[in-house]
Amino acid sequence: ALLKPSAGGGGKGMQVLTQAAGLPEAVASAIRVARSSFGDGRLIVERYIEQPRHVEVQIFGDSQGNVVHLYERECSLQRRHQKVVEEAPAPSLPADVRQRLVQAAVQGARSIRYLNAGTFEFIIGKDLQFYFLEVNTRLQVEHPVTECVTGLDLVEWQLKVASGEPLPLAQESIRCDGHAVECRIYAEDPADGFKPAPGSVIDVRWPRGLRVDAGVASGGAVPPYYDPMVAKLVAYATTREEALTQLHKGLGETVLLGLTTNIGYLRRVLADTGVRMAEIHTRYLDDHGKRFTQGDGSVCAAACAVAASLSLTCAPSPWNDSWDHKLLDRVCLDSAAPLGRAHIWVDGQMLSVAIQAALQGGWRMGVGGEVCDVKIAEVVAGVWQGVTGQSPWFAVRHGSVWEVQLNGDRFTLLPAHARTFEDELVAGAAVAPLSGTVSLLPVNVGDWVEPGDVLAIIEAMKMEHSVVAVISGTVRSVAFVVGNSVKKGELIVDVQINELPST
Incomplete structure (x- = not known):
């Protein structure tokens, strides 16, 4: 089964359950993230399909009842249900499946008299059967790849439709030419479990020849309070292979000094043989994670x-x-x-x-x-x-x-x-692994804890990170309360060592 926040998106708070063990903890965690991120703790339970592709259809509806599709996007390259690389059109998708998919999206939009830009999202199983996921009633992060292959300005379309104008083009006039690939640059550390890595930006330089949508500049900062995405790069070419090569090259020319980012991770993903052959699914990046995280450079x-x-x-x-x-x-x-x-x-x-x-x-x-x-x-x-x-x-x-x-x-x-050396923290000191907000403190002064027990949960950029005990002992002090902001390295819980760990 799959737990997901009913008011959410972007994979935040989603939990995959394969057995009953750990169910209460998984539900509690999903509710906390849902409430914190979306203000609504309600959850949806869905069927979980092994190794599906995630393909979505861009649609538009106007006030005259017209609905068109602007073809589909492949969004299967995800990490923990968060899209990382998107492309249009979807590669290796049989023509009949593509036709049934876009028609299903158009029929769905017509049935509810849809008005606006929207995305009908589907998952496709290995048997090429597809299942409806949800409708995102807005333009999405990945809409530039659709703009590239159709040559249309989707923001302009959205404004025209919102003002009551009819759709600018009929379905037969909308073309899909070439191939576009987008990647998302995050301020996160792939070598440390993809923990968010807020910080100050020393120098930024973007590549030439690519579309760059960025939210940071030299001298700026990435705070710990929001989603860690700082930019997206888009390459457009005649073929998919050319677009992937251009994007890989552009990432090599991208400079983001002062921040730890996933640029190197993205370069390794785009160079991967399976990705180049389009042999991908929504678990591909998670299943092959060690192949893409930072090597010994x-x-x-x-x-x-x-x-x-x-x-x-x-x-x-x-x-x-x-x-x-x-x-x-x-x-x-x-x-x-x-x-x-x-x-x-x-x-x-x-x-x-x-x-x-x-x-x-x-x-x-x-x-x-x-x-x-x-x-x-x-x-x-x-x-x-x-x-x-x-x-x-x-x-x-x-x-x-x-x-x-x-x-x-x-x-x-x-x-x-x-190099200068500072006194190391005592063995029982539990410190914040990153800057963020304390979302849970399950221990009190005087509690006995064992190695692996959760002492605190830090939320940063809509993700939870556990601080666990590394020794057995008694909680001597708790330095923060739920809702407090903490900086990386700050002491949260101090555990008095009453029993030395075994060697």
Whole structure:
């Protein structure tokens, strides 16, 4: 069965149930999210279909009773029921199924005398039978792909219909040409369970040749209170393969420094063989999640940061007095690093970067047995840009810290000499994993807790995140109440250790 908020959308609060165990907790969680996100805790229970495709039909109805469709969109590439990549038309959809689908949407709209832009959403099973889901009585996030393939301005249509005018075109005059693909850029961390990642934007650069609908700019901020989507990119071409390639390339040219985003994740999704072959369903991204989450790019990221530091000095020798921050360790002279070594921290790991040779427009680096040729293309307004192998990278420095966006993934790097150490939190301290609002505190002072017990639930960008106990003990203090805002790293619940965890 599938639980979903009756007033909701976008997959918020949906729960898939395959057994009775855990039913009360799942219902309670779905109700909390529904009330918080939509002001209505009522739920719908639906049949759950394994590996369906999600295809929707764009329709318009006017006050004269006319209804037309503007063809369909494929929305099967979802993560936790949240659309990530959408395209038009739906690939690999038999012509007879497409015809039955759009006619079902048109008939449904006529039967209720529908007036406005709308989307009739369906799921299609493996047997190509389709089932009605819902009607979204508005333009949707993914409407640009329909605009691309039809050449029509749907916002203009909506305004004309709302003002009482008839539909601008009859059905036989609406064409579908070419292929369009859209991806949604979110401020979230794919390497950490896709937790929302609000923050400040240092620098933003969008690709040329694509449609860009963005809600952030350089110097702006992404707060923790709303949906984490910050932009959408749309590619349009003659064929699906060309559109996918253009979008993949455009993501590589996109710069969002200061934020952790899913840009790298999207690039890996668009390059995937199954996606290219349109062998997709609504569980595809979840089932193959490890294939798309951030790979180990820390080695090349360290090399990029060192290369950027090297470019700060105009002297050909890294031993020149003008060397920035004295990054190199002069003691470590060896045959593997004829130009010296740099020691740099990347995500809690210290790497030794051997500078092996100067190249035309860059450097050859050796890190952990790997060799990285790092090219620096240009430095504009304090942002370094280049490639290493086939991967684009961008970097910016603030203080002693380097931030590198490599192949769309974000890395924070710190030269070893600049690192300072702070006292670590005591083992029983439960801290907020991200900034957000406390939506549930199931424990009180004096309660006994075991490892895995939920101490608090933080809501950020309409998603819930549990804070769990890691040791056995007694709750010593609770620092917040339900409804309070918390920042990432703040202490929420302090547990006094009464029994050491087993080793």
